[in-house]
Amino acid sequence: MDRSLKRIDALIREEMTRLLRDWRTLIIMLCTPLLALLLLGYAMHLNVERIPTAVADLSLDARSQRLVEAFAVSGSFDITMHVESEDAVLQAIDEGRVLAGLVIPPGLATNVQRGQAQVLVIFDGSDTLTVQSGYNAAVSIAQAQSMRLLVEKMDRFGLRGARLPIASSVRVLYNPDMKDLVFLIPGMAAMLLQFMSLNLTAMSVVRERESGTIEQILATPVRPIEFIIGKLVPNILLTVTSLATVILAGVFWFGVPFRGNVWLFAWLSLLFIISGLGLGLVVSTIAQTQRQAQQITTLLLMLSILITGFIYPRSAMPAPVQFIGGLIPLTYFIRIARGIFSKGIGLAFLWSDVLALATYVVVAMGLAAATFKKRLD
Amino acid sequence: MTREAAILAQGLTKYFRTRGGTVCAVDGVDIAVQRGETFGLIGPDGAGKTTVTRLILGLLTRSGGRSAILGYDSMHDTYAIRERVGYISQQFALPPDLTVLENLRFFARVQGVSPAEQRRRIPELLEFAGLTQFTGRLAGRLSGGMKKKLALACSLVHEPKVVLLDEPTLGVDPVSRREFWNLLGNLRAEKGLTISVCTPYMDEAERCNQVGLIYAGRLIASDTPQAIKRLVPGRLLEFTPSQPERAAARIERMEGMLEIQTYGLMLHVFVDDVAQRQAEIVAALATEGIACEGMREIEPRMEEAFISLIQRAQRQQEDTAHPAQRPEEGP
Numbered sequence: 122m123d124r125s126l127k128r129i130d131a132l133i134r135e136e137m138t139r140l141l142r143d144w145r146t147l148i149i150m151l152c153t154p155l156l157a158l159l160l161l162g163y164a165m166h167l168n169v170e171r172i173p174t175a176v177a178d179l180s181l182d183a184r185s186q187r188l189v190e191a192f193a194v195s196g197s198f199d200i201t202m203h204v205e206s207e208d209a210v211l212q213a214i215d216e217g218r219v220l221a222g223l224v225i226p227p228g229l230a231t232n233v234q235r236g237q238a239q240v241l242v243i244f245d246g247s248d249t250l251t252v253q254s255g256y257n258a259a260v261s262i263a264q265a266q267s268m269r270l271l272v273e274k275m276d277r278f279g280l281r282g283a284r285l286p287i288a289s290s291v292r293v294l295y296n297p298d299m300k301d302l303v304f305l306i307p308g309m310a311a312m313l314l315q316f317m318s319l320n321l322t323a324m325s326v327v328r329e330r331e332s333g334t335i336e337q338i339l340a341t342p343v344r345p346i347e348f349i350i351g352k353l354v355p356n357i358l359l360t361v362t363s364l365a366t367v368i369l370a371g372v373f374w375f376g377v378p379f380r381g382n383v384w385l386f387a388w389l390s391l392l393f394i395i396s397g398l399g400l401g402l403v404v405s406t407i408a409q410t411q412r413q414a415q416q417i418t419t420l421l422l423m424l425s426i427l428i429t430g431f432i433y434p435r436s437a438m439p440a441p442v443q444f445i446g447g448l449i450p451l452t453y454f455i456r457i458a459r460g461i462f463s464k465g466i467g468l469a470f471l472w473s474d475v476l477a478l479a480t481y482v483v484v485a486m487g488l489a490a491a492t493f494k495k496r497l498d
Numbered sequence: 499m500t501r502e503a504a505i506l507a508q509g510l511t512k513y514f515r516t517r518g519g520t521v522c523a524v525d526g527v528d529i530a531v532q533r534g535e536t537f538g539l540i541g542p543d544g545a546g547k548t549t550v551t552r553l554i555l556g557l558l559t560r561s562g563g564r565s566a567i568l569g570y571d572s573m574h575d576t577y578a579i580r581e582r583v584g585y586i587s588q589q590f591a592l593p594p595d596l597t598v599l600e601n602l603r604f605f606a607r608v609q610g611v612s613p614a615e616q617r618r619r620i621p622e623l624l625e626f627a628g629l630t631q632f633t634g635r636l637a638g639r640l641s642g643g644m645k646k647k648l649a650l651a652c653s654l655v656h657e658p659k660v661v662l663l664d665e666p667t668l669g670v671d672p673v674s675r676r677e678f679w680n681l682l683g684n685l686r687a688e689k690g691l692t693i694s695v696c697t698p699y700m701d702e703a704e705r706c707n708q709v710g711l712i713y714a715g716r717l718i719a720s721d722t723p724q725a726i727k728r729l730v731p732g733r734l735l736e737f738t739p740s741q742p743e744r745a746a747a748r749i750e751r752m753e754g755m756l757e758i759q760t761y762g763l764m765l766h767v768f769v770d771d772v773a774q775r776q777a778e779i780v781a782a783l784a785t786e787g788i789a790c791e792g793m794r795e796i797e798p799r800m801e802e803a804f805i806s807l808i809q810r811a812q813r814q815q816e817d818t819a820h821p822a823q824r825p826e827e828g829p
Contacts, residue, residue, distance in 0.1 A: 124610050127607060127610055128608050128610070130607070131604055131608045133608030134604070134607070135593065135596065135600075135604045137595065138596060138600060139593060139595050142595050142596075237639070291743045332591060332593075332594065333587060333589035333591035334558065334591045334592070334593055335591075336587045336591055337585070337586075337587055337591040337592060338582075338590070338608070340555060340557060340559060340580060340585040340587070341580055341605065341609060342577050342580045342581045342608070342609065342610070343608055344577075443589065485558070495556075495576060495577075496556065496557055496558055496559055496576075497552065497557050497558055498514075498558050498559055
């Protein structure tokens with residue numbers, strides 16, 4: 122046991138020395154998540170605002186002006202052009218000068234009286250996020266206008282003090298200001314953990330195999346399990362450092378609240394990191410060269426971004442895609458991270474995801490141990 | 499009571515499964531290296547030298563036979579062997595981004611050498627390998643010869659009784675090769691180390707006590723270098739004819755010519771009787787208008803013996819592959 126620990130210690134020191142020696146890579150690895158966080162925090166928004174919009178107001182009456190104003194003050198639209206016809210709006214979108222257009226046909230006020238007014242909102246459909254945000258904004262602006270007209274009309278018919286029968290009041294739990302970051306930071310921390318643990322492990326094991334060092338190390342009394350531990354511990358340290366950076370920056374710099382139990386989060390993160398390392402070991406047994414390992418981890422990164430619920434909700438995906446997502450440990454940890462981080466819930470609500478992760482760890486480690494032999498064949 | 503050999507292989511066999519079926523890489527190899535001896539495993543590329551070494555060390559699973567080092571079975575006592583044996587793999591494979599000193603310390607720690615012992619042995623090994631001035635240099639930046647010396651130093655850091663070296667001087671310049679072998683000579687003399695070394699170089703084979711010649715997975719000769727050289731029949735004539743190809747073709751048809759080997763423009767001809775055949779060759783070539791320069795009798799070296807034995811093995815293999823040519827033996 123004592124000799125075994127000494128060998129593990131030697132392997133850890135070796136790996137640490139090599140990590141620190143390649144300080145350029147180390148700095149890139151530690152800075153990338155921070156850079157990604159800054160980009161998300163300052164430059165990227167899932168909710169698009171100030172969409173450049175062209176207006177073709179063919180009515181030019183009081184009603185139409187109020188509608189245009191409503192669009193302008195909503196904040197979702199930035200009216201940058203006034204044109205004379207629907208064709209001119211389409212042309213402006215074709216030319217890429219605006220992303221949306223509002224066309225008000227002649228005689229809006231008259232048609233409103235008759236109760237059959239129509240306005241046309243046009244979007245540049247090549248940009249989905251813009252369409253989504255703009256569509257929602259346009260619909261709610263139009264509805265609000267209609268309500269007001271309805272209430273005015275009822276007033277005029279003598280129903281003074283008329284009210285709408287249902288006053289909907291919406292309360293968004295956990296993220297009242299609907300900030301993207303509250304949603305993204307826990308997911309990003311999770312994503313980062315998986316990427317680093319997976320990548321570091323796969324690369325460092327494949328590198329040993331590619332350079333032939335593994336034969337020289339196998340010829341010493343080092344046991345396969347000692348080799349695996351010796352490789353993993355430095356990678357865990359590095360990943361934890363990165364995780365701490367992202368979380369501290371998220372909480373203290375961007376003011377994203379951490380509502381749950383920090384220790385619970387830490388222990389489950391460790392479990393998740395180990396599942397990522399296990400996945401990395403599995404990748405390293407498939408990949409023969411560092412290039413192949415890189416390709417496989419990139420593929421997993423893509424899948425992780427798209428189908429684990431990091432950005433797009435899993436409930437909207439078809440069953441086979443959900444199944445594939447279920448094979449990636451990130452899927453479970455994203456729910457855990459958001460649960461603890463933003464909602465402040467505990468194990469009572471998260472036990473099924475934790476169980477899935479634990480199963481994952483056991484299976485991946487078992488696979489890795491079965492593939493790492495004391496011989497070359 | 500006979501002491502068991504330090505390195506032992508009996509009927510050692512290895513099959514590799516490939517897409518095309520099963521390939522026999524090592525076919526019933528017998529080796530016995532006594533303590534303190536230096537054994538050279540020689541053979542052409544792909545003959546199975548590396549596979550034999552890995553099998554004896556327990557780095558590969560053997561398919562049949564027996565193999566052991568210092569009485570420990572390669573398959574069952576793998577870790578006992580790995581604690582007591584030094585090994586240099588063919589590919590230079592020390593971590594290239596560790597310095598000379600870090601590499602030595604790493605292998606010392608992994609082998610469980612105590613810090614006090616490390617302080618004593620590492621400077622000794624650095625001195626021995628001539629690397630004292632280069633302790634801070636990255637292993638990946640050393641010259642080919644220095645890399646091999648570092649690998650040797652690393653494989654000796656736990657004071658093994660046996661070392662297995664797989665082509666340790668491949669891609670190393672002649673001067674460094676000589677230095678490396680001088681180091682091995684010192685080790686044998688001072689520490690009584692048992693050494694097994696794979697090499698394609700014949701001059702290195704001559705520096706071993708015992709030589710095993712491996713061809714197509716089979717050990718076709720195993721003896722002292724002197725005895726191996728005596729396996730070659732007849733005596734050897736060396737000369738440079740003006741038209742080597744035509745000369746070789748002509749001599750092949752003559753009586754008493756046992757074997758012809760070509761070395762660039764030179765011919766080496768094994769004959770049964772030097773005095774008689776020398777004159778016959780000169781006369782026969784003269785009728786074809788071919789001049790012979792510098793004809794003399796030389797002592798067969800390992801190289802001639804090696805080629806002769808391999809040619810013989812090739813002929814035997816062809817005979818067994820085409821039994822129709824020898825109908826008297828049946829299929």
